[in-house]
Structures are given as C-alpha cells and as structure tokens.
Amino acid sequence: PQRTSRAGVEEEMEPSEETQAYLKREFARFLEEQHGNVNYDKAIEELIARGDRRLPIDLNLLRSFDPDLANGLLRDPAEYLTSLREAVFEVIGVKDPKFLSSGEVHITLTGGFGFHRISPRELLSPFLGKIVNVEGIVTKCSCVRPKVAKTTHFCEATGSFVTREYRDVTSAKGMPTSTVYPTKDESGNLLTTEYGLCSYRDHQSFSMQEMPESAPAGQLPRSIDVVLEDDLVDLCKPGDRVSVVGIYKAIPVRSVGAGQSGVFRTVLVALSLYQLSKEVAAPALSHEDIKNINELPRRLDPKTLLALLGKSFAPSICGHENIKRALILLLLGGSEKNLKNGTHIRGDINCLMVGDPSVAKSQLLRCVLGVAAYAVSTTGRGSSGVGLTAAVTTDQDSGERKLEAGAMVLADRGVVCIDEFDKMNDADRVAIHEVMEQQTVTIAKAGIHASLNARCSVVAAANPIYGNYDHSQGVTRNINLPDSLLSRFDMLFIVLDQSDTKVDRAISSHVLGMHSSEKQVFSTKAILQRDTALVQNNTETESSMYLAHNAGVEVLSKRFLQKYLYYAKHRPWQPALTKEAEGFIAEQYSQWRVDKAADSRNRRTLPITARTLETMIRLSTAHAKMRMSKSVDIVDATVAIEIMRLVVEAEGLAVPNAVELEDGNEENETMLEAPETQQNGPGPGVSNLPTGISRSKFVVFQRRFPDLMFHRESIPMDELCSSAASWLEDGSFTRSDVENIVSHMQGINKLLVHDGEVHLI
Secondary structure, three states, X not given: OHHHXXXXXXXXXXXXHHHHHHHHHHHHHHHHOEEOOEEHHHHHHHHHHHOOOEEEEEHHHHHHHOHHHHHHHHHOHXXXXXXXXXXXXXXXXXXXXXXXXXXXXXXXXXXXXHHHEEOHHHOOHHHOOXXXXXXXXXXXXXXXXXXXXXXXXXXXXXXXXXXXXXXOOOXXXXXOOOOOOXXXXXXXXXXXXXXXXXXXXXXXXXXXXXXHHHOOOOXXXXXXXXXXXXXXXXXXXXXXXXXXXXXXXXXXXXXXXXXXXXXXXXXXXXXXXXXXXXXXXOOOOOHHHHHHHHHHHHHOOHHHHHHHHHHHHOOOOOOOHHHHHHHHHHHHOOOOEEOOOOOEEOOOOOEEEEEOOOOOHHHHHHHHHHHOOOEEEEEOOOOOHHHXXXXXXXXXXXXXXXXXXXXXXXXXXXXXXXXXXXXXXXXXXXXXXXXXHOOEEEEEEXXXXXXXXXXXXXXXXXXXXXXXXXXXXXXXXXXXXXHHHHOOOOEEEEEOOOOOHHHHHHHHHHHHHHHHOOOOOOOHHHHHHHHHHHHOOOOHHHOOOEEEOHHHOEEEOHHHHHHHHHHHHOOOOOOEEOHHHHHHHHHHHHHHHHHHHHOOOOOOOOOOOHHHHHHHHHHHHHHHHHOOOOEEOHHHHHHHHHHHHHHHOOOOOOXXXXXXXXXXXXXXXXXXXXXXXXXXXXXXXXXXXXXXXXXXXXXXXXXXXXXXXXXXXXXXXXXXXXXXXOOOOOOOOOHHHHHHHHHHHHHOOOEEEEOOEEEEO
C-alpha cells in the first residue's frame, strides 16, 4: 500500500513542478554546451575565483540555443528565472560547495531585448511581471538601508533556536511574508532575537526619468521607481544616465483606514544596472557623413568655414553674425584639464547676452537648444536656486531624506539655457556661482553632504535693468549683476536695437521673406507628425548636407550641423597650444590689463581678470577643434581675440594696432581720447592739436603717458623726454615735440610744469 501511495503522489505531481524540472534540465544543458567563444562552465569557474556574485547570461546565445527559453525568460521570469538560478546553483555546488554559503549568486541578463527595451513612457500594464530593459536619467536617489532577510530567535525555556525568513514583493521566489516579528513560539514561550545571527541585505531605491531629448514636446517626462539590492546599491547618483534590466512589478498601496485599495504602485526590481555614456543623443554617422565632414575644413579656409557654420546655426535670424560664430565655438567647447594635484580647469564656455527687447536673444537660445546634442532650458522666474542645482527632499512613504538633482546636474556634459536671467532672485543666482567655475554642486543639508557633477555650459539672456539699454550708464550699471558673476561669463554680448535705415530694410525683407516662403509653412498636423518622427529618429527628410536658403544662399542642414559639431568635438586628440599662439594671447591679455589699469577711473568697462585669459585659450581651442587641427595656432588665437575684442571693448575700451595708427583711422582716434575728456563732454581732445605735432604722435602720447604716470603724481621733464624717445619705432619723438605737447596740455589745464617737473592736475 505504501508503494501505491508513493506512485499516486508521483502521478499527482503538480504540472508546475514538472515544468520547473524540465526547464532546469534545459538550462543545465545550455550552461554545459560551448557557444562559440563563450563557455559558461568556464565562466562560472572564473566567477568563483574572482569572488563575484553576478553571472551575466547572454540572451542572444540563449535565443540561438532555444528561442522558447529566451522568450519565456522575458515573459515569465517568476518560473523561468527561478529554474535558471537553480541550474546555476547546482553547477556552483559541484565546483565549490562552500561558495553559496557565503552569499547568494545573482543572474543578470545581457544582449538583445527586442521590444522589451523601452523608455519609462512606454512602460505600461502589458509589461507587468515581465523582464524589461529601461533607459533613463536618475533624478532622485535614496540612502542605502539594510533590509532584514532572515532572523534568529532564542527560546530560553527550551534552549532552542527558531529561524524565520522574510520576503516582500521584490523577492524573486515565494509569496511575501508578514513583517511581524515573532515574540512567542507555538508553546507560548518567550523568544529573544539574536541580532548577531540575523542576516540582512542592502536596499536602495531611486527614481528614473525618461531622457529629456526623447520626451515629446509639451508633455511631462515620465518616471519609474527602481529598487536595487545587494551589490547593485550605490552604483549611480542623481544626473547619471543608466540602463536598468529588471522585473516590472506591482505593489498594492495601503490606504489609511480602508485596507487595500484597487490602486497599485509599480516598481522595477533591478537585475542589473549599467552606466551609459553622456552621449546618448549622439547622431548616427554614416561613411558618407564622415567623408563630407572631413572635406569641409580641407575645402574652405577657417574664416569661411566658421561663417558658414554660423549662418547654418540660425538661418532664420537676420544678422548677429558675431554672436552666431561665438555660439558655434561654445558648442564645440575648449579642453577640460584635470591636473595631477587634483585641480580641475573647466573647458566649457559660458555666454551672456544682454540687450534691448526684440533683438532675437530668446530665439538664439532656442537655436542652441535645437542644435546642441543635449540641452536643458529654464527661465529666470520659473526656476529657483535649488531647482537649478540640487535639493534634499523627504520621501512620503518612508520619511527618509532623498537627494534630488536639479537642471544643471541633469545637464551634465550638455548646455543649460537660462532665459530672463535678470529676473532671478539674488539668493537663487548665488547658487550658480559654483557650477559656472568649479562645475560641481556641493550640498550640505539635513545631514547629507554630497558633491554632484554639473559640467555644463551656461547660455543666458537678460534685459538691461531699465528695460532698454541706457547709453549714459556703463555696462555694469545696465546689467546690474555683480562682478563675481560677470567674470564667470566668458563672453558677454551687448545686443542693441539701433535705428539704421539700411539695417531695418534688410531685417524687414528677411522677416517678410520668411513669412511669404511656402516651403517654411507647416500645418499643425504636419508639425505634430514631424515631432513624433523625430522622437523615433526617423530623419530621412534631413539627411541632405545642404539646404537652400533665402536669396539662393546655401546653408548646412540642421542635422548635418549637429553631426559636424559632434564629430569635431569628439576627436581622439586634444589640440595643444603652440609657442606662437601662447605668446600672441599673453601679449594681447597684458595689453588689455594695462589699458584697463590706465582707464581705472572709467567704471564703464568690464572687468579684465585671469578668467579672460582662460577664455581666450578656450575659444582658440574650440576654433582648432572646428578645423580638426591637433595644434592651436596663430589663426585660432586671432579669431579668439577678435571675438573677445567685441566682449572686452563692449563700451569705452579700444586697443588699436600699429597699422590702424599708420592709417590714421579717425574712429579709433576718437575712442582714444583721454577718459577725462570723454567724461567731461566735448572738450578739446584730439581735434585740437598742438602746433607742429602730427595727429598720430599726439595720440601715442595720450595713450602712453597715463601708463608712465601710473601711481605717480609728477615726473622730471628729462625722464619724460627719454621715455618718449622709445615710444615710436623710428625714435622720432624729440625733446621739442614733448615740450610742445606738455605746454599744450598745460594750456588746457591737464598738466602743470614747475622747476623742470611735470605735475598731474
């Protein structure tokens, strides 16, 4: 009878157990066989030797071995993953029985996931209970906490130990258990918990949001909570782009007083986590693209190439050629340096545009958003200081503190566009200081001390303090930003709405041409379809290199421009400064410093600091990258200085070179009037010359005399004459010339001569 009952039990074996036994045999066979270069038997031996706790299984190999096993593993992980895990445990048990006693071995999946590779937006109810591969960006991250897995209790009355296992919804096998600690055994004897004999596992959760560049316009980005356990904890921080393979599960939400409601909270229980590179939005480059990209710098000289890239950057905006060229260099960026002593020198370039209303500042920001591989947009009033950097929030469920990344941390290795910069509160604006120079966000709040990377370029647009630019005030008075923040902006452009018939006619014809052009007009339906096509990377329409623009001018297509900038920025080398370029940049910087010191009473100009020198180096490097050059030459330094001249000499400061002096360029000479003459109105400046002295000689004297008198009140006439003899290359400054000029300046109450000494008044 006994035998019969056993046979009856065998016959009545549950189908799930039969299935599991079959699956386990199949997976064991898969692990034993050789798959090309991969042998899992050998891989398990290496895993034991290294002491690792995660065995990666390639889905592609499993699919070629048995497609049903691979599909079942993705669709029914509860059954298939358990069988695979048991098969792996058996192999490990044969090779090293003690290895499993020291901790559990986890299975991770790699290879192709097919339509199970999705973004958080596509993570809908059909995927519940299935394995998915989700990519996104980490926004919030909780602390790592221990979670009890098994408890041991001692009964003093009987002298025995009682163990109990705990499982929750995230556990791979078995039903969730109750979370109540046992205080008495079956007989009612008291139990004491032996905490040293209990086993725990690390537990962490983070929130993952879909990539900003793939989120449809006008919709909120979707998020998903991810649960990490054991060795996966602390592998990522806010701002990182990650790819998570895990099981999508539903957790019942307990509502207060009503028990369980019909609403379920969904989480992703991670099996593996991989860091993605920051260049997820990198355009796909074909051989044809690379050929065209390499041909451009060979076919065009640097000046023409930069002008073409600038035109292509924002073809719908008329004028602003200098700003467009500067923004192209900003998108290319300089070279980031991490020195051996730990010093970090940023390579990203920051830019601020200040000007009258309706001069296309915000439109230029939109163009940066459209062309940059990765950009985040905010406005001054719509963002607070913590919203830009990072915030510490309290989790509603557990009550623990979480670190939440702001816009600048999420834009790591990208561009942040801030519109209406002047409308920000001072307290919020201070939060940006650290990001713009040190490129980190340091948080010391609520017991959390953390430093997050925020290596991004900042492009900001602001209106002057009076609404329109006031020419009677200086630059700093108009902008109303502290010098400490202004010096962090590498480039500051003052964009004025000047009334000029010729310019107005050009702008009006450009705007009217855009409105009347049939090609540019899209219906609302076409725009919506185009947006969805872009999300799916379906860009056949923009595959051509050139686009025809107004008046028959050809510009590069937006897609090709993105490819060119990406390719030029990510060359395997960093351009190195040559000696000639170093000397050229250093000489120009020292000249600007001298002029600034001589013009120290004039508060209308911008501060010239060591950051200005670093900016010139960054712009030169960016221009060298654009030429695909391995060295930074004089050509690059010249372009950088041209752009910086627009910034430094925004108002009041002009530095002519010798050629301009020889040509007698009247515009520069008017700007070279002594600062006192400029401030005191139309006094006798260059226009009223001393007798027998040429215009160029008088200009040189007015420029060099303040340098000579720096921190001095008087100078002997002999010393002045000997110094003046070296001011011109041909040495044509004679003693009589100096005496003539000094007597002339004494006549207009600028100098006083007494006993052979020249005194400043």
